[in-house]
Amino acid sequence: MNARRENQIAWMLLLGVAMSLMGIFVTMMAFGSAMGMKSKSPIFLIALGPLMVVGGIVLAGFGVFSGHRFNRKTANSGVEWLSNCYIVGRYGVNEVGEMVFSDFEELDSPKAKFFVRIKTSGGQDAEYECSKELVSQIGEGMMGNVQVRGRWLGSFTPLPRV
Numbered sequence: 001m002n003a004r005r006e007n008q009i010a011w012m013l014l015l016g017v018a019m020s021l022m023g024i025f026v027t028m029m030a031f032g033s034a035m036g037m038k039s040k041s042p043i044f045l046i047a048l049g050p051l052m053v054v055g056g057i058v059l060a061g062f063g064v065f066s067g068h069r070f071n072r073k074t075a076n077s078g079v080e081w082l083s084n085c086y087i088v089g090r091y092g093v094n095e096v097g098e099m100v101f102s103d104f105e106e107l108d109s110p111k112a113k114f115f116v117r118i119k120t121s122g123g124q125d126a127e128y129e130c131s132k133e134l135v136s137q138i139g140e141g142m143m144g145n146v147q148v149r150g151r152w153l154g155s156f157t158p159l160p161r162v
Contacts, residue, residue, distance in 0.1 A: 004124070009067040016060025023052025079149045084121040084159070087142045090135050091115055104136050116153055118146060128153035 027049025092100040095111040104114065114135040117127045128146075130138075130153035137156065144158040 005070060009063050009070075012063030012066070013060050016056045016058070016063060018056070019059060020053050020056030023049045023054075023056055025049075026052060079147060079154070081145060081147055082118075082120050083145045085144060085146050086119045087138055087140055087144070087156075088117040088119050088125065089140055090117070090138055092132075092135065104132060107132070116156075118153075127151075130154075 026045055030045030030049055033045075090101075092104050092107050092112055092114045094100060094107055095109045100107060107114075112132070114130050114132055115127055116130050116135060116138055117125065119125055126148075128148055128151055134153065134156060142156075142158050143161070144156050146156050147154040
């Protein structure tokens with residue numbers, strides 16, 4: 001997933017939940033102060049609290065919806081060729097969830113997954129899952145052309161450095 005988009009979705013979810021919790025707190029405080037006072041200022045807070053709760057729920061819901069839509073669009077996309085990509089990093093995740101940065105040959109578990117992080121020629125960072133054979137052939141710091149489909153890295157063709 002695009003790191004910038006991932007960050008936006010995470011902030012939407014976080015702010016939506018925080019806004020809802022703050023709305024509940026404001027509503028409770030407004031009702032508490034309205035019972036002991038004859039002032040009209042708690043009426044504004046009584047109205048503001050539920051609006052914050054609803055706004056927070058809408059913001060969090062929109063974050064979930066846009067994350068799901070972006071993930072679905074990425075998963076259903078066709079084959080795409082990206083040229084002049086820089087390999088930022090590569091790692092594997094074993095069956096326990098531990099990250100492994102070298103000795104990929106020792107990861108023989110069928111549950112092991114391998115990932116490559118690239119920087120495209122446009123400057124965007126992207127992370128793709130790939131096969132064990134492909135991650136063994138790719139080195140960090142290499143430049144090349146890649147073939148991707150959704151979140152899967154299909155091939156890497158290195159470019160010679162001049």
